[in-house]
Amino acid sequence: MRKNEKMSHQSNPPKTLGVAMIGYAFMGKAHSNAWRNVASYFDVPAFEQKVLVGRDAEQVAEAAxxxxxxxxxxxxxxxxxxxxxxxxxxxxxxxxxxxxAIAALEAGKHVLVEKPLANTLAEAEAMAAAAKTARIKGIQSMVGFNYRRVPALALAKDLISEGRLGQVRHVRAAYLQDWLADDQSPMTWRLDKDTAGSGALGDIASHAIDQVLFLLGDQVTDVSGRMHTFTTHRPGSKGLEEVTVDDAAWATLSLASGAIASIEVSRVATGQKNSLQLEIYGEKGTILFDLENLNELGFLDATVPVREQGFRRILVNEPEHPYIGAWWPQGHIIGWEHTFTHEIRDFLHAISLGTAPSPSFEDGLAVQRILTAIEESAAAKSALIQLANPPRTPEGA
Incomplete structure (x- = not known):
């Protein structure tokens, strides 16, 4: 993870892995870019981009x-x-x-699935159970929370794990976009609960929640939430169609460690294009991050004398930083698309080494439980929803 390390080569190299991808729109394009480039920068097991799957034969052939x-x-x-x-x-x-995912796991295929893991808690539970059964047979699975692979956030995780912040007290996470700010923006599958599961909640709050769990290595114990739809109908193929998901959501999460996290997400935040902002406040320091400046991390060390305190900017582009050694000379920044390349790199290494990749389907299920609790709290007018989290599956289990 630190540098472009080389994997040991066996005398009998393993077979070339055949890859199939299902879906070729926005995420399909991002994942394809990663599959196409990962072997150019990282030493990974041999694989081949075999087949791209989609519903429209002509369009999927063109995309392939x-x-x-x-x-x-x-x-x-x-x-x-x-x-x-x-x-x-x-x-x-x-x-x-x-x-x-369940069919692929039962067929003995390694599975990577985009976040959120599923549309419902029942589906997520079934997927996690299938992944557990498959893991016993050496079949790996991973959910695609790509922001875990932002080098600056991977560094933030290291700093927190090393105790540089001390006891984390509270976290603020806001993920704001504006692509639905115009009430004449057309209806899409992302605005239909049957196909999308939820709106801003599952689409972008899942990222924010996963970051809280990832960075702190913690679990959520209770949730209070609210959701709102500002534009209830949008133009579609049949005239005005009902929007059945949320435009924005808010939540307060209590964590097992005693920390409190606030989550705010919106797809109608005018002027905000793709702004994920994280603030992690600890007894010994603070970390700040903004996805729109994804090569930078703000860090305050509260253990130095007060007259010397102040936020310093860490530019995360040195070979010693997570993932960076595989890319450009020091001082040269990377972009959003690189997170998917890192994700594919880590998934391929896990398959090669026979270790369980992270985040696992169990991690995806943990996020799904929180999303469901926020929906339940919102429906109950901000009632507190207690979460009974089962023990997490140990890494490599």
Whole structure:
């Protein structure tokens, strides 16, 4: 993770892994870029971009040719049954995650699925159970919370784990976008609860919540939440159609360590394009992060004399920083798309080494429980929802 380390080569190299990806829109493009580039910068097991799957034969064929896939298909079931497919990368809408992932795991395929893990808690539980069974047979699975692979946030995780902040007291996380600020923006599958599960909650609050759990290594014990839809109908193919998900959500999370986290997300925050801001306040220091300056980390060391205190800017682009050694000379920054390349790199290494990758489906289930609790709290007019979290699956189990 620190540098472009080399993996040991066996005398009998393993077979080339065949990869199939399901979905070719926004996330499919991001994942394809990662698959196409990862071997150019990291030493990873041999693999081949075999097949891209989508519903429209003409469009998926065009996307496959553009994104570096050898072929295209429209039937995901026949693809996961193929002997030359070892990895299934799921970038389809949320309502398809559970069916495809469980079928792929049962077929003996390693599975990467985009966040959030599923549309419902029941689906997420079924996926985690399937992943646990498959893991016993050496079949790995991972959920795609790509922001864990932002080098600055990986560094923040290290600093917190090393005790540089001391006891973390509270966290503020705000993920704000404005792509739905215009009430004439058209209806899409992301605005229909049947296909998306939820709105800003599952789409971007899942990222913010995962970061809280990832950075602190903690668990949520209770939740209070609120959700709101500002534009209830949008133009669609059948005239005005009802929006059945939230535009924005707010939550307060109590953590097992005693810390408190506040979450605020919106897809109607005019002027905010893709702003994930994190503030982590501890007894010995503070960390600040803004996704729109993703190569930078703000750090305050409260253990030095007060007259010397102040936030300093850490530019995360040195070879000693997480992932950076594989890229450009020091001082040269990287971008949002690199997080997916890092994600694919880590997933391939886990498969090669036979270790459970992180975040696991169990981690995705933990986030799903919190999302569900926020919905329940919002429906009950801000009632406090207690969470009974089972013990986490040990790494490598």
């Amino acid at each position: 040719a553009k994104y570096g896939w050898s072929e295209s298909a429209t039937d995901w079931r026949s693809v996961i049954a193929r002997d030359d497919i070892d990895i299934v990368d799921i970038c389809a809408p949320g309502f398809m995650h559970a069916e495809i």
